[in-house]
Amino acid sequence: MRVHGLWKRFGEQIAVSGIDLVLPAGRFVGLVGPNGAGKTTTLSMITGLLRPDQGTVEIAGHDVWRDPAAVKARIGVLPEGLRLFERLSGRELLSYTGRLRGVPGAEVDKRATQLLDVLDLAGAQHKLVVDYSTGMRKKIGLAAALLHNPEVLFLDEPFEGVDPVSAQTIRGVLERYTASGATVVFSSHVMELVESLCDWVAVMAAGRIRADGPLAEVRGEAPSLQEAFLQLVGAGGRSAGTDLDWLGGGGR
Amino acid sequence: MTTVPTTDVPAAPAGPGGPGTVRLTPLVVRLKLSLLRNGLRQSAGRRAVYLTSLVLVSLFAVLQLLGLIALRGNAHADSVTVLLLALMGLGWAVMPLFFPGGDETLDPTRLVMLPLRPRPLVRALLAASLVGIGPLFTLCLLVGSVISVAHGAAAFAVGVLAVVLGLLVCVALARAVAAANTRLLTSRKGRDLAVLSGLVIAVGAQFVNFGAQRLGAAGGLDPLDPVAAVLRWVPPAAAIGAVDAVSEGSYGRAAAQLLLSAAALAGLLALWTRTLTRLMTAPDASTLNAAEPAAREKAGRAGGPARLLPAGRIGTVVERSLRYVWRDPKTKSAWATSLAIGVIVPVFNALQGTGSVYFACFASGMLGIQMYNQFGQDTSAFWTVAMTISSPRDALAELRGRALALLLITLPYATLVTVLTTALLGAWAKLPEVLGLSFALLGAMLATGAWSSARFPYSIPQEGYKNVVPAQVGVAWISIFGGMIAAALLSAPAIAAAIWLNVSAGGEDRAWLLLPAGAAYGAALTVLGLRLAAPRTAARLPEILLAVSKG
Numbered sequence: 064m065r066v067h068g069l070w071k072r073f074g075e076q077i078a079v080s081g082i083d084l085v086l087p088a089g090r091f092v093g094l095v096g097p098n099g100a101g102k103t104t105t106l107s108m109i110t111g112l113l114r115p116d117q118g119t120v121e122i123a124g125h126d127v128w129r130d131p132a133a134v135k136a137r138i139g140v141l142p143e144g145l146r147l148f149e150r151l152s153g154r155e156l157l158s159y160t161g162r163l164r165g166v167p168g169a170e171v172d173k174r175a176t177q178l179l180d181v182l183d184l185a186g187a188q189h190k191l192v193v194d195y196s197t198g199m200r201k202k203i204g205l206a207a208a209l210l211h212n213p214e215v216l217f218l219d220e221p222f223e224g225v226d227p228v229s230a231q232t233i234r235g236v237l238e239r240y241t242a243s244g245a246t247v248v249f250s251s252h253v254m255e256l257v258e259s260l261c262d263w264v265a266v267m268a269a270g271r272i273r274a275d276g277p278l279a280e281v282r283g284e285a286p287s288l289q290e291a292f293l294q295l296v297g298a299g300g301r302s303a304g305t306d307l308d309w310l311g312g313g314g315r
Numbered sequence: 316m317t318t319v320p321t322t323d324v325p326a327a328p329a330g331p332g333g334p335g336t337v338r339l340t341p342l343v344v345r346l347k348l349s350l351l352r353n354g355l356r357q358s359a360g361r362r363a364v365y366l367t368s369l370v371l372v373s374l375f376a377v378l379q380l381l382g383l384i385a386l387r388g389n390a391h392a393d394s395v396t397v398l399l400l401a402l403m404g405l406g407w408a409v410m411p412l413f414f415p416g417g418d419e420t421l422d423p424t425r426l427v428m429l430p431l432r433p434r435p436l437v438r439a440l441l442a443a444s445l446v447g448i449g450p451l452f453t454l455c456l457l458v459g460s461v462i463s464v465a466h467g468a469a470a471f472a473v474g475v476l477a478v479v480l481g482l483l484v485c486v487a488l489a490r491a492v493a494a495a496n497t498r499l500l501t502s503r504k505g506r507d508l509a510v511l512s513g514l515v516i517a518v519g520a521q522f523v524n525f526g527a528q529r530l531g532a533a534g535g536l537d538p539l540d541p542v543a544a545v546l547r548w549v550p551p552a553a554a555i556g557a558v559d560a561v562s563e564g565s566y567g568r569a570a571a572q573l574l575l576s577a578a579a580l581a582g583l584l585a586l587w588t589r590t591l592t593r594l595m596t597a598p599d600a601s602t603l604n605a606a607e608p609a610a611r612e613k614a615g616r617a618g619g620p621a622r623l624l625p626a627g628r629i630g631t632v633v634e635r636s637l638r639y640v641w642r643d644p645k646t647k648s649a650w651a652t653s654l655a656i657g658v659i660v661p662v663f664n665a666l667q668g669t670g671s672v673y674f675a676c677f678a679s680g681m682l683g684i685q686m687y688n689q690f691g692q693d694t695s696a697f698w699t700v701a702m703t704i705s706s707p708r709d710a711l712a713e714l715r716g717r718a719l720a721l722l723l724i725t726l727p728y729a730t731l732v733t734v735l736t737t738a739l740l741g742a743w744a745k746l747p748e749v750l751g752l753s754f755a756l757l758g759a760m761l762a763t764g765a766w767s768s769a770r771f772p773y774s775i776p777q778e779g780y781k782n783v784v785p786a787q788v789g790v791a792w793i794s795i796f797g798g799m800i801a802a803a804l805l806s807a808p809a810i811a812a813a814i815w816l817n818v819s820a821g822g823e824d825r826a827w828l829l830l831p832a833g834a835a836y837g838a839a840l841t842v843l844g845l846r847l848a849a850p851r852t853a854a855r856l857p858e859i860l861l862a863v864s865k866g
């Protein structure tokens with residue numbers, strides 16, 4: 064996957080300012096950065112959900128904006144902040160998405176059953192998605208993204224709100240999936256998770272890539288990815304506790 | 316209110332400066348003013364709209380004031396003022412359903428986290444509601460009404476009270492309805508009731524229509540008197556009724572009417588407080604009502620009629636669209652309103668003897684509106700659709716599926732309404748002609764609807780009762796009204812043919828030709844419209860997604 068000169072501004076605010084990124088295939092790639100760094104914006108532009116002001120994105124040799132048919136068939140997406148068709152039940156949602164993707168009906172139903180089982184959603188499959196909890200929504204979104212067996216998977220904060228058991232399951236599913244040669248790109252705020260899962264990391268801050276490369280390279284001398292991250296985004300010295308001395312202690 | 320949900324929040328004793336002693340009312344009024352100002356600062360378009368409406372409304376209010384003052388001494392002054400005020404009350408009750416933007420600045424559910432007791436909160440919100448164009452207009456109307464009916468010092472004294480009471484009743488009515496409606500649309504149970512609200516609006520509109528017709532037929536204000544005799548007992552008009560009663564010297568009646576107004580105000584405030592408390596303590600009752608697995612299982616399996624749908628994208632889309640008509644509260648109430656108006660206008664008019672068979676076209680016209688802003692109805696879930704459209708061909712299949720879902724309901728319905736109307740009027744000779752016109756109109760609506768769905772998409776907010784976000788009001792108007800004008804123009808050939816066949820000698824024998832011709836013309840328009848809309852949709856996916864994600 065290649066990204067070249069990607070640029071997006073919202074009014075005055077430049078959300079992403081000229082990103083160049085080359086990601087290897089078959090890897091587990093983590094995209095990290097502070098809030099508002101532009102991770103969601105970048106992933107939306109890469110997956111064709113948001114039109115960039117400038118720049119090109121190429122996935123598996125196809126340009127996202129010039130050859131959308133080839134790209135969209137090959138990728139799966141779990142966006143952040145966008146709804147699902149919430150008035151469908153979990154199973155109906157999977158069946159709808161799979162059929163829209165052009166997977167034959169019987170195959171969709173088979174895969175949906177397996178995914179619902181693995182993700183521990185079988186008990187809630189006939190509930191409307193509008194009644195799902197945050198973590199359940201993430202899981203059904205993930206199932207919908209996996210349903211057509213994409214080559215590249217883009218996940219925006221897939222572990223947010225997911226319980227530890229399901230997180231472990233999702234990790235297992237994703238690890239098996241990358242082992243078979245597929246690529247996963249995901250954004251996260253949990254450094255330990257990124258450190259243990261990913262073999263390639265890109266750090267974003269203020270709309271730019273601060274560092275990217277194999278995990279060990281980005282971590283460099285620092286004892287952990289957490290430390291390296293804090294140094295990279297320039298927040299090493301900032302600490303709580305200097306102000307806010309009124310906080311706590313029971314007074315008003 | 317016995318349970319106050321927020322009392323346990325502050326652990327510390329509420330000493331000086333505690334939440335109990337905060338002067339809430341001025342605070343909330345100032346909050347509203349700054350929200351209003353910021354909203355206007357945000358966009359020049361909104362500023363222009365706001366200022367224009369302010370000027371227009373003020374002008375209208377002044378004219379009305381002058382008119383009412385001129386009416387002083389007229390024999391019908393009391394009836395007219397009472398009726399005007401009753402209409403005003405109706406307007407306040409209905410306004411939040413249509414133009415919730417009127418008081419969007421203060422959404423009480425935003426204050427949920429603050430430790431506020433319901434009573435002071437209601438008082439403060441009521442005061443804040445008095446700031447705005449609507450209350451100003453109502454104030455002018457009330458003052459004008461009092462001047463027009465009050466005779467004597469006592470009457471004017473009561474008039475002051477009447478103005479205050481009338482204004483408060485109007486504002487409280489709007490807030491109570493808005494709060495109740497919010498609850499209605501956010502709770503899952505409410506989706507069935509939402510249908511009801513659509514019906515009420517449709518029937519109410521029809522009654523106003525009949526009233527106006529009656530008045531026009533009678534050619535004078537005399538028929539108003541019996542209506543006004545009833546309405547003068549209904550708040551907020553009862554307040555003006557009281558002023559009139561004092562002028563005539565019947566103090567007992569005046570006291571009763573004033574009491575009635577005060578009771579109405581108290582009742583509305585209590586209702587509002589109750590809804591507000593429930594909104595703030597149980598904002599999401601929807602998750603409580605878990606689905607019945609067995610029932611869903613039956614509905615969920617693609618059994619029965621679903622199996623008849625074509626395989627592939629079109630069938631999938633049809634199935635999803637039809638499910639949404641039934642399950643999504645916004646979509647459902649829009650459909651219910653369309654279905655109700657579509658049958659009420661032609662059939663009621665036929666029953667009244669004022670109808671014409673051509674009114675039957677209303678059914679297809681009203682239902683055709685549902686084709687507009689197709690993607691806005693998806694909300695930001697449209698990304699699922701966007702991810703799976705990679706060519707104009709996919710977009711065409713998507714649009715065809717949506718049009719087909721609409722036709723599955725609309726075609727039989729429009730046919731039924733047309734047959735019913737012709738039966739009521741006994742004008743069987745006209746049936747083929749009207750059916751042909753109906754189909755042509757439906758085709759034109761589908762074509763323009765598909766095109767404007769791609770070209771002018773806008774968000775339909777899911778929370779609350781709004782149908783358009785403030786920033787997109789312009790787009791929504793272009794989409795719907797521009798689309799309807801275009802649809803009317805497109806169906807002009809069919810209308811012209813109908814007129815020509817009716818006026819030309821011997822044309823009536825050939826009028827049946829309009830049925831196949833109209834149907835074919837409508838079908839051709841639909842096919843063409845979808846074909847034109849598909850490449851636009853495919854090319855504008857990110858823009859459409861952005862436009863429909865603002866809800």
Ligand SMILES: Nc1ncnc2c1ncn2[C@@H]1O[C@H](COP(=O)(O)OP(=O)(O)OP(=O)(O)O)[C@@H](O)[C@H]1O
Pocket residue numbers: 073076077078096097098099100101102103104105
């Ligand atoms: N639709 C929009 N309109 C205006 N500004 C936007 C929009 N979307 C994002 N932004 C701005 O762009 C910047 C980047 O946002 P983005 O959502 O990509 O951040 P993020 O890295 O995903 O943050 P987080 O970790 O909090 O999810 C932010 O400053 C945000 O305010």
Ligand SMILES: [Mg+2]
Pocket residue numbers: 102103104143219
């Ligand atoms: Mg984000």
